[in-house]
Amino acid sequence: xxxxxVSPWIIGSGLLQVGLFLLGAPLLVGLMRTxxxxxxxxxxxxxxxxxxxxxxxxLKSRSQPEHSTLVFAIAPVVLMATTLVVVWLxxxxxxxxxxxxxxxxxxxxxxxxxxxxxxxxxxxxxxxxFGGMGSxxxxxxxxxxxxxxxxxxxxxxxxxxxSSLATIMLAALHHPIWLVTPQRLLSFxxxxxxxxxxxxxxxxxNPATHLELTMIHEALILEYSGPDLAxxxxxxxxxxxxxxxxxxxxxxxxxxSFSASGISLLIGTFVLLAKVAVLGVVISAGEVAVxxxxxxxxxxxxxxAFMLSILAVLSALVIA
Amino acid sequence: xxxxxxxMAISGTLGAFVASASTARHRALVSAFSSAAAxxxxxxxxxxxxxxxxxxxxxxTSVLPLGGVDLHLDPLGALFVAVTAVVAIGVAIFSIGYAxxxxxxxxxxxxxPIFVTSMLFVPSAWNVTTFVFVWEMxxxxxxxxxxxxxxxxxxxxxxGLWYAVLTQGGAVVIVLGLAVLAQHSSxxxxxxxxxxxxxxxxxxxxxxFVLLFFAFASKAGAVPLHxxxxxxxxxxxSSVSALMSAAMVNLGIYGIxxxxxxxxxxxxxxxxxxxxxxxxxxxxxxxxxxxxSTDLKRLLAYxxxxxxxxxxxxxxxxxxxASSGHRTFAALALxxxxxxxxxxxxxxxxxxLSAGSIQYTTGTRNLDQLGGLFSRMPIASTIxxxxxxxxxxxxxxxxxxxxxxxLQSLLHGLSSSTTVSVILxxxxxxxxxxxxxxxxxxxxxxxxxxxxxxxRSSGAAAVKEPPRMMNIGAGALGVVCVVLGAAPMVVIGxxxxxxxxxxxxxxxxxxxxxxxxxxxxxxxxxxxxxxALALVAAxxxxxxxxxxxxxxxxxxxSPAWMCGREVQNSRMTYTxxxxxxxLQRVFDDVVQPSRDIDVSHRSESRYFVDSVVFGSQDKDxxxxxxxxxxIRLVRETARRSRVIQNGSIHRYLSYGLVALVVILLVAx
Numbered sequence: 001x002x003x004x005x006v007s008p009w010i011i012g013s014g015l016l017q018v019g020l021f022l023l024g025a026p027l028l029v030g031l032m033r034t035x036x037x038x039x040x041x042x043x044x045x046x047x048x049x050x051x052x053x054x055x056x057x058x059l060k061s062r063s064q065p066e067h068s069t070l071v072f073a074i075a076p077v078v079l080m081a082t083t084l085v086v087v088w089l090x091x092x093x094x095x096x097x098x099x100x101x102x103x104x105x106x107x108x109x110x111x112x113x114x115x116x117x118x119x120x121x122x123x124x125x126x127x128x129x130f131g132g133m134g135s136x137x138x139x140x141x142x143x144x145x146x147x148x149x150x151x152x153x154x155x156x157x158x159x160x161x162x163s164s165l166a167t168i169m170l171a172a173l174h175h176p177i178w179l180v181t182p183q184r185l186l187s188f189x190x191x192x193x194x195x196x197x198x199x200x201x202x203x204x205x206n207p208a209t210h211l212e213l214t215m216i217h218e219a220l221i222l223e224y225s226g227p228d229l230a231x232x233x234x235x236x237x238x239x240x241x242x243x244x245x246x247x248x249x250x251x252x253x254x255x256x257s258f259s260a261s262g263i264s265l266l267i268g269t270f271v272l273l274a275k276v277a278v279l280g281v282v283i284s285a286g287e288v289a290v291x292x293x294x295x296x297x298x299x300x301x302x303x304x305a306f307m308l309s310i311l312a313v314l315s316a317l318v319i320a
Numbered sequence: 321x322x323x324x325x326x327x328m329a330i331s332g333t334l335g336a337f338v339a340s341a342s343t344a345r346h347r348a349l350v351s352a353f354s355s356a357a358a359x360x361x362x363x364x365x366x367x368x369x370x371x372x373x374x375x376x377x378x379x380x381t382s383v384l385p386l387g388g389v390d391l392h393l394d395p396l397g398a399l400f401v402a403v404t405a406v407v408a409i410g411v412a413i414f415s416i417g418y419a420x421x422x423x424x425x426x427x428x429x430x431x432x433p434i435f436v437t438s439m440l441f442v443p444s445a446w447n448v449t450t451f452v453f454v455w456e457m458x459x460x461x462x463x464x465x466x467x468x469x470x471x472x473x474x475x476x477x478x479x480g481l482w483y484a485v486l487t488q489g490g491a492v493v494i495v496l497g498l499a500v501l502a503q504h505s506s507x508x509x510x511x512x513x514x515x516x517x518x519x520x521x522x523x524x525x526x527x528x529f530v531l532l533f534f535a536f537a538s539k540a541g542a543v544p545l546h547x548x549x550x551x552x553x554x555x556x557x558s559s560v561s562a563l564m565s566a567a568m569v570n571l572g573i574y575g576i577x578x579x580x581x582x583x584x585x586x587x588x589x590x591x592x593x594x595x596x597x598x599x600x601x602x603x604x605x606x607x608x609x610x611x612x613s614t615d616l617k618r619l620l621a622y623x624x625x626x627x628x629x630x631x632x633x634x635x636x637x638x639x640x641x642a643s644s645g646h647r648t649f650a651a652l653a654l655x656x657x658x659x660x661x662x663x664x665x666x667x668x669x670x671x672x673l674s675a676g677s678i679q680y681t682t683g684t685r686n687l688d689q690l691g692g693l694f695s696r697m698p699i700a701s702t703i704x705x706x707x708x709x710x711x712x713x714x715x716x717x718x719x720x721x722x723x724x725x726x727l728q729s730l731l732h733g734l735s736s737s738t739t740v741s742v743i744l745x746x747x748x749x750x751x752x753x754x755x756x757x758x759x760x761x762x763x764x765x766x767x768x769x770x771x772x773x774x775x776r777s778s779g780a781a782a783v784k785e786p787p788r789m790m791n792i793g794a795g796a797l798g799v800v801c802v803v804l805g806a807a808p809m810v811v812i813g814x815x816x817x818x819x820x821x822x823x824x825x826x827x828x829x830x831x832x833x834x835x836x837x838x839x840x841x842x843x844x845x846x847x848x849x850x851x852a853l854a855l856v857a858a859x860x861x862x863x864x865x866x867x868x869x870x871x872x873x874x875x876x877x878s879p880a881w882m883c884g885r886e887v888q889n890s891r892m893t894y895t896x897x898x899x900x901x902x903l904q905r906v907f908d909d910v911v912q913p914s915r916d917i918d919v920s921h922r923s924e925s926r927y928f929v930d931s932v933v934f935g936s937q938d939k940d941x942x943x944x945x946x947x948x949x950x951i952r953l954v955r956e957t958a959r960r961s962r963v964i965q966n967g968s969i970h971r972y973l974s975y976g977l978v979a980l981v982v983i984l985l986v987a988x
Contacts, residue, residue, distance in 0.1 A: 062875035067774055069695045073875075077866055081858035088854065104846060106727050107715070111851070114714045117764055124768030124894070127692075128880045132894020135768060140902040143611065143761040147753035150727070154749055158734045163727070223880055227869045231862070299906045306754075310746050317734060317742045 013265065014088045020269065021087045025237040026050035028244075028276060032284040039288045050237065057230035065126045065223050075122030076224065076231040082115040083235045083242070092245050093268040094257035095166045103165040105153045108246075109146065112198070112239065116142050119232070123220040134219030137295060141204065141216065144302035145197045148309050152187040152194065155312035156250060159183070165246075169253040179251070181319065186312035188251050193305035195247055197298070199240040202287040204298055216295075241276060244283075248275035324365045325378050325391055325444075331357040332437025339429035347429040348419030352412040355436040359405035359412070362440040366405065369398035370814040377446075387508050390447040395817030396582075397443030400574045402814065403662055404443075404567040406800065407669045408436045411566075414673045414793025415559040417786060421680055422557060428468040435461035435563065442571050448498045448508040455494065459487045462568060465560040466552050479551035486538050486548045493535035494575070497528045501583060510583060517584050525584055529591050532579040533598075540572025542632060543602040544942040546625045550609075553621035554685070558676020561617060565624045566669035570661055573631055580639065581822045589740050592639035596744050599632025600751035605910065605942075607758040611765070612904045612911050612938055614896040616675045616685040619766060620668065623711065626755050627664040631657045633748045634726055637733045638823075640741060647827055649732040652839055654819045655829020656725035662811060663710065663718040666800045670707035673794035674700060677786040678770070682779040687766065687896035692775035697785045699795070701771045706798040708763040710805065713756055716852030718804030721837075724846060725830065726752055728839060758903070765899045774890035806852040808837065897936060904938075913938045 030047035037044025064072060089111075091103050120138050123131035157163040159181075160171040172179055197204045200217040209215050221232055249256060255271030257264035293301060335354020339347050369376055373395055381388035393401065415432070424432075438457035445451035467480040502508040504524075505516035517525065538545035549569075553561040576595070580587060606626030613619040634657025642650035677700045678693065679685045694701040706717070713723035730752065734745050775781035785791065803810065809832045816828035831838050836847045882888040904911055916935040922928040964975075 058869060061873040062870050063878050064875050065880035066877055067692070067695070067880075069772065071694065071772055074863070077859060077862045080862045081855060084858045084862070085851070085854045088858075089851075104724070106724050107720075107846070107851060110713055110715055110720055110723070111855075113712075113760060117712065117714060117760060120764050121768045121772060124764075125694075125772040126880050127773035127890070127893055128882065128888065129892050129894065130881070132769075132773075132899060135764065136894060136899040136902060139761040139764050139899075140906070143757035143903065144906070146757035146760070147750070150753040150756065151746075151749055154727070154731060154734075154753075157731055161732060161735055163731060227866060231866065296902070296905060299902075306750070310750055313734070313746045313749060314742070317745065 013094060016265075017090075017093055018084055018088050020093075021238050021241055022234070024273065024276075025241040026054060026234065028241050028280050029237045031277060032280045035281050035284040036288055039285060050233070054230045054234060057225075057233070058227050060226035062226045062228055065128070067127045068122075068125045068223070071118075072122045072125040072223070073228075075118045075125075076228045076235070078118040079115040080231050080235040082111050082118075083238050086111045087238060087242055090242070090246070091166050091169070091256075092242075092249055093272055094265050095169060105157065105163050105165050105168075106150065108165075109149055109153070113142065113146060115235070115239070116198075119220055123223075126223045128223070130219045130222050134216055134222070137216045138220060141197050141298060141302065144299055144306065145194045148190050148302060148305040149194045149198075151306065151309035151313060152190040155183045155187040155309055155316050158313060158316040165249070169249055169256060170258075172250075172253050173256075181315075183312040183316040183319070184251065186308050186315065190305040190309035190312065191247055191250070193301060193308075195243045196283070197302060199236075199243055201240075201283060203290045203293045204301070206292045209292075244276045244279045245272060248272070248279055322378055324361050327361040328358045328365075328437060328440055331361065332433045332440075335433035336430040339424075339433065340426040344423055347424045347426070348416055351424065351429040351432045352416045354433045356409050356412040358433065358437045358440060359408040362401050363405035363409075365393065366398040366402040369393050370395055370402065370817050373817050373820075379446075384449050384453060386449045387447050389450050390509060391441070391444045391450065392446035392510070393444040394821045395814070396577065396821035397574070399658065399662070399814055399818040400443040400570055401440055403570060403665045404436075404439050407566045407665055407797065408439070408563065410669055410793045410797040411559050411562050411673065412436075412793070413796065414562070414676065414790050417789030417791075417793070418557065418559055418676060418680060420787055422469065425468065427464055428557075431461040431464040432560075435465060435560075439563075439567055439571060443574055446510045448502050448510075448513075451498070451510075452491070452495055456491060458568065458571070459491055462560070462564060463487065466556040466564075468557050468560065469555070472555075475551075476555045479548070479555040483548040483552040486545060490535040490538040490545075493531050497531040497535065497579070500524065500528050500531075510578075513583050514585060522588075525587065526591070529580060529584055529587055530594065533576055533591075533594065536572045536575035536579070537598060537632075538572070539575065540569045540628045540632075541602075541621075541625050542572075542598050542628055543605050543625065544946050546602065546606070547940055547943045547947055549625060550618045550621040550940070553624070553672075554615060554617040558617070558672055558679060561621075562669050562672035562676065565621065565672055566665040569624060569628055570665060573628070573635065573657075573661060576632075576635065577822050581824075586639065586642060589640060589643055589738070592636045592643065593740060593744060595632055595636030595639065596748055599629045599634075599636055600747050601629070602626065602632065603629030603751040603755045605629075607755040607762070608903075608907045608910050609938065609940075610762040611758045612900045612907070612913075613762075614687050614900070616678065616687055616690075616766060616770060617672070619687075619762060620671055620675060623759065623762065624664075624668060626759065627660065627668070627711075630726060630752060630755065631661050631664070633657075633751060634660065634729060637729060637745075637748065640744070641733055642823060644738055644741070646735075647823070647825060649729065649735070651819050651823060651825065651827040651829040652725075652732060653729035653829075654822060655815055656722065656729040658815050658818055659725055659808070659811070660722035662815070663722045663801075663804055666797055666804060667707045667710040667717075667719060670703060670794055670797040670801055671711065673790070673797065674704035674707060677790050677794060678704075680786050680790065681783040682777070684777065684779055687770045689777040690770040690775070690780045691773045691890060691893075692771075692780060693783060694771040696775075696781075696783045699791050700786055703791065703794045703798045704771065705767055706801055708767045710801045712760040712763045714760070716805050716848065716855050718801050718808070721805060721808045721846075721848045723752075723756060724848075725837075728846075732839070761900075761903060765896055769894065769896045769899055773893055776890045776893075776895065806849055808848055812837070910941065911938050912941055 029050045034044045034047055086108050120135040123135040156168050160167050205216045257268035331354045339351040342350055375394040378391040383389045438454045441454040445454050463484050470476045501513045504520045505513045541549040603626050606622045609622040610619050634653050638650045638653035710717035710719045713719040730749050812832050819829050913936050918933040920930045922930045
């Protein structure tokens with residue numbers, strides 16, 4: 001019930017969060033790649049490899065397909081901007097970091113959707129068959145993943161009558177028993193499926209593939225090169241890190257700082273890094289064991305997640 | 321106040337007369353100007369009512385028979401008048417440009433101001449006679465307008481017939497419902513009716529509610545009475561579809577609110593169950609069809625069904641909460657519904673007008689034949705993009721705010737844990753969430769396939785910007801979309817007034833604190849303005865960074881990657897049909913497309929294929945399920961009853977005599 005107060009502290013610590021994600025996200029991607037390589041018996045590139053790739057891309061020049069328009073040119077900027085706003089607004093290190101209203105989970109979902117939509121439009125703007133293919137597939141997945149995500153959030157929010165991430169985290173910390181209620185477990189499983197789908201991981205999409213007919217995400221960004229591709233890659237890795245951090249904070253909220261002191265913020269930072277790293281390792285370890293689903297089986301997976309999250313809402317109501 | 325009401329009526333009817341009498345060159349101008357003048361007067365009146373929160377009243381027994389004219393505009397009606405007026409002004413400007421190509425007939429030029437004026441009067445009609453009169457004026461004039469381009473083919477006539485049957489059927493049921501209420505009251509004034517409905521037996525009240533609800537829902541375009549909507553909206557001239565979809569369907573919602581809340585004084589849980597279930601089915605069904613349609617205006621029409629469904633969910637939730645005593649959250653739910661209604665009117669008006677510009681310049685509304693419009697008509701395309709972002713609930717435009725409010729009202733609706741709400745709320749939440757994702761997919765398809773990429777027909781390749789007036793009309797509504805998203809505070813007062821008038825209470829749904837929207841009685845504040853600002857700041861920062869990185873070299877223009885092929889043309893890219901194919905597969909049971917693949921071989925050998933023709937048409941399940949059998953029944957009855965018609969006049973006269981005798985016997 002607090003009013004927006006834009007103090008230097010709030011803006012500053014929000015920026016700290018943004019800086020942390022900008023620097024750390026590519027490293028998480030590198031870590032996940034390394035884990036997968038090691039488990040498959042390969043050595044793999046060093047963890048800082050994504051940063052090297054970004055540096056290489058930033059030094060190249062831009063190129064744009066013949067018939068494309070302004071949409072193609074600004075899509076990477078929109079994707080990056082929405083990603084940064086989301087990271088800035090969400091309390092991940094400390095509950096006091098951001099504005100009260102900004103930490104609204106529904107708002108976060110729609111901001112992320114804006115990024116996906118702009119990328120999807122840019123793919124259509126290239127006027128190629130691959131662009132259309134990637135765009136159509138992405139929107140199919142988004143159209144089914146977003147409902148599951150919204151309903152899963154609603155199931156969590158129903159218990160505390162608020163969709164603010166800060167309130168949900170506080171309530172969960174004050175009543176640890178809530179962490180294992182049926183609705184939380186159900187909505188957790190829905191959330192995991194959505195995070196995998198939104199960030200293009202197995203079994204929905206294979207981040208390592210470059211075979212056109214099976215891929216979703218690579219088909220979307222096929223025409224991008226140079227600094228634009230760097231922006232997209234960086235934004236994508238931040239989105240993955242952000243979704244993992246959100247998952248961690250929603251379901252395992254321990255360690256988040258509550259005071260405005262520097263020490264607690266430092267602790268919060270390290271705890272978050274550890275949680276995200278653990279989740280990343282678990283996901284990439286899981287990826288070694290599963291195969292990619294056929295595209296037309298993916299909707300079944302997402303519909304399953306949707307039903308799980310509706311069950312979560314129902315059980316939240318029945319228990320209340 | 322008399323003067324303003326009179327000014328509205330006079331400018332509407334006078335405009336109609338002058339327009340039908342003037343030459344072809346001036347017709348459109350007179351028609352548009354008189355409609356805009358009536359709307360302007362109505363807007364002033366509505367804003368006055370909204371500001372003072374006092375109803376204005378005007379009654380005279382002289383103009384109409386059976387009780388005379390009774391006008392009474394309260395803040396609820398004023399909201400609908402204001403929305404209609406804003407949309408109508410935009411449409412009027414647009415229609416001046418549109419008439420350059422599609423010359424207005426005398427009938428259409430006369431019907432247009434009458435349609436606008438009657439819509440402006442519906443929310444202020446305060447007795448049964450006045451209401452039925454203006455309602456019928458609205459229905460008939462819109463029917464004339466739907467048939468405006470009847471020369472184009474039989475599909476226009478068929479659409480007109482569907483619309484005529486459903487709208488007149490609805491009107492009959494409305495008259496029936498209101499007549500039952502008036503019969504139980506001391507007069508046919510709405511105030512008198514409202515005082516007496518408490519004494520009516522509950523089952524009669526229930527029957528009246530169901531009658532009025534479905535009659536008004538058919539006007540609003542809710543499933544299963546929506547079948548006229550995709551036909552009429554697609555075939556009508558775009559300015560008319562914009563008015564119908566952005567203003568007329570609202571009046572269906574107005575009718576439901578007015579009859580359920582003001583006249584019947586609220587009702588038991590099962591009423592609202594009916595409303596919520598109808599809304600949820602409409603929302604899901606409409607959004608699935610929108611996501612798979614390839615006809616731009618059909619897509620927009622189905623998305624109207626979808627949005628009306630969302631509004632009905634909010635209205636139903638509000639009634640449900642009010643009937644279980646949660647008045648604060650009932651106000652919130654109604655606020656969310658009305659806010660979405662305002663938003664929907666503005667963005668759907670923008671989108672339909674843009675679709676009109678596209679049809680005007682390219683000559684088609686089939687997305688499969690468009691493409692590449694953004695580089696050829698940037699202004700008109702940008703206006704469509706604004707509407708598309710708003711309807712997809714993306715920040716920072718209006719749809720985002722209303723989607724958030726709808727989610728909040730369902731979230732708080734969950735807290736009233738009665739058995740009914742435990743079942744209904746997850747259903748509503750599922751409908752709301754599903755429509756969100758599908759709408760985004762539908763409009764990425766509409767904008768991405770229709771406006772980006774390569775042109776797929778010669779019509780699309782040769783387009784230029786439409787006439788300036790068309791862009792101004794559509795763009796004006798586009799600007800309102802942006803205002804509603806970035807500064808929703810400006811309409812909070814009028815919405816709260818409407819909520820209080822509808823629920824006859826003092827509670828407001830949402831209050832504003834600075835730039836934040838705050839929900840009464842709950843932890844929840846939301847700063848859409850702040851999010852918009854943050855987005856703009858981030859966009860300019862990242863944009864500046866990118867510019868700094870790439871300014872040394874100008875970007876290369878290179879051919880797109882085509883897998884080693886020699887030629888790349890638009891036939892190889894994705895069309896709207898192929899874009900929607902995965903979703904169509906997922907929702908095969910609902911869409912039930914009829915696919916037609918025709919392979920013809922060369923005469924020399926069967927191994928050489930000459931051509932493959934693929935056709936796909938999406939059918940409306942409800943049309944086949946509910947209406948086709950009904951039509952067959954009517955046809956059959958008509959065929960059988962033809963026996964008594966043999967064409968001789970004295971026989972017909974004797975039928976009249978028999979009928980008169982029967983009536984005298986029964987009525988005695």
